[in-house]
Amino acid sequence: MKKTEKRIYLLVFLLLLFFLFTLAYSVYKFKFILTKNDIVFLIILLASIIFSDKYPVIIPIGTEVSELSVSTAITFTVAFLFNPTLTIIVVVLGTIISDIITKKKWYKILFNTANIGTATGITSLFFSKFYNPILPFTSPQNLGVVIFGAATHFFLESFFLYLLLSFIVNRPLFSFYVENIKFIAVEVLTLYPLGIVLMYFFKYNPLMNAFLLPSLIAVYYALQRRYVIIQETKNALFAIAEVVDKKIPDTIDHTKRVAIITEAICNELQLPLSQTNEIVLAAMLHDIGKIVIPDFILKKSDPNDDEMEVIHLHVIEGEKIVSRLSLFRKGAVIIRHHHEKWDGTGYPDHLKGEEIPLGSRIIAIADSFDAMTTQRYYRDRVKSFDEGLKELKACAGTQFDPNLVEIAIKVISQKREELLKLMYPILQSQ
Ligand SMILES: [Fe+2]
Ligand SMILES: [Fe+2]
The missing domain is CATH 1.10.1760.20 (Arp2/3 complex 21 kDa subunit ARPC3)
Structure with a gap:
């Protein structure tokens, strides 16, 4: 026992x-x-x-x-x-x-x-x-x-x-x-x-209790409605995120895998449940801003500088979409900074080290690992699962928060089977 x-x-x-x-x-x-x-x-x-x-x-x-x-x-x-x-x-x-x-x-x-x-x-x-x-x-x-x-x-x-x-x-x-x-x-x-x-x-006067009942029923229905609206908003946002994933066949289920890794890292860090939920929700929506980026640019294997700039806009567009919904506003900042790098060379604000919100630092690792290990238009060769882990280690302290990398490597290894099932058949044999 x-x-x-x-x-x-x-x-x-x-x-x-x-x-x-x-x-x-x-x-x-x-x-x-x-x-x-x-x-x-x-x-x-x-x-x-x-x-x-x-x-x-x-x-x-x-x-x-x-x-x-x-x-x-x-x-x-x-x-x-x-x-x-x-x-x-x-x-x-x-x-x-x-x-x-x-x-x-x-x-x-x-x-x-x-x-x-x-x-x-x-x-x-x-x-x-x-x-x-x-x-x-x-x-x-x-x-x-x-x-x-x-x-x-x-x-x-x-x-x-x-x-x-x-x-x-x-x-x-x-x-x-x-x-x-x-x-x-x-x-x-x-x-x-x-x-x-x-x-x-x-x-x-026990009979007075009967007069409480209508108010209680009204409150019950009002809260129930509010709950339904929150769920429906979440579903609508997830549906948009899925559309974004499907814009390029390469990124099908990308969001799901990023969310799985993100949640595992949050759990390993023993973050409060409310913070974990906030970060995982941001992970589910991190690339939602790509909805406004033209498909032909997203699909380019070798985008030029101007096109790269347009792609980079997805973090700001994502922040705009999510911040319009009052309940999801906290996640908007996390989305804005998910492409910042630990050494300050990322975008859009070139934040450095712990200036980058924790949620963004976590998602950055999960996002990059998934991008490395799945087929992409702009790259011929996909890294294997273990090569991906090595690359994370190599970029600790430059691209990624070094403290988080260690934890990420541990939890990604633990989630190996689950993640491989969601990846392409080519990777399942590795
Ligand atoms: Fe992104
Ligand atoms: Fe992404």
Whole structure:
């Protein structure tokens, strides 16, 4: 068993122990008494947990998306309304049923159940100890308890989940938390206030909750639309990039290979996921500006100086196209500089060394390796895979960032099979 797997099993085992302890303590302290009203509320809340897990809200943040389930707000409300024993039973039941409906694997169901059961159970224990039912809900003391309860619930639920994810992607917990801070902020700022409103209504006038529903449905559809628009814009841009690749038969799948190498380098550098996505997206679109360059110039085996100048314009045209779309703007700078060289002899701005954006430096290596190792109009002989790697090494410190070259050689060698499959048959025998 690998070290990572061992750590994951150990984490799940500890979490289960923690959950069973919380459950045992709750059962020991709080009896299982149900009134008629409780039963109606419990059925409504249970159905809402299952329903909201089935229809998560997709929140687009930049070009990334995060799936949010309103069930977090509902389980938080359950923790407030019912005693800890009842709370645990309801949220565990809700989680298991919705995980089965959404066809999750058994170990995920186990983890989710223990995680949500523990977080919600402890939050409910906290409420039963500190919430004062004699004072109004909106009294400073009780509001303070509710807000602190939200913080406890959020911290417990996200801690084990992020710990597990950081084991899986092999990153330190803290940096993983920081990387995902924008997703966390959206969750905290939307779901917990909603939970607090739900609590208030359930406590004083449960029917009022029905009036929340239309707004929630409207928000759901608005976000869903936004997500679709982002996806469609991405697809349109990728389609243009593919047209560019196909303008010259030589460069079919060029963009795909460049993106594969770029992503592998970003992963090896352990860049934050959002930065990796940004750079890979730029890699997918790096030559998009060639759409405005006449085909006869692109196909020339020996372009003259004027024609070379026209070809060089593709970086600026690419930047212009991408920067018109507000969500993709960050990638525009990376595209502009993907032909700069480490020693300052590249184009369009002759940037040197670390003046060149990191993403552009990475794409430059991936792009050049692919150009060297695939057939091109302007060159008779193609370099073999190993010759390409040697050439990268030879150009470290002049054309390429020397620190990145070492990493690139390592990851390109690892991706050899995958890349060769995407190259021409002539290369597959090498
Ligand atoms: Fe280019
Ligand atoms: Fe390229």
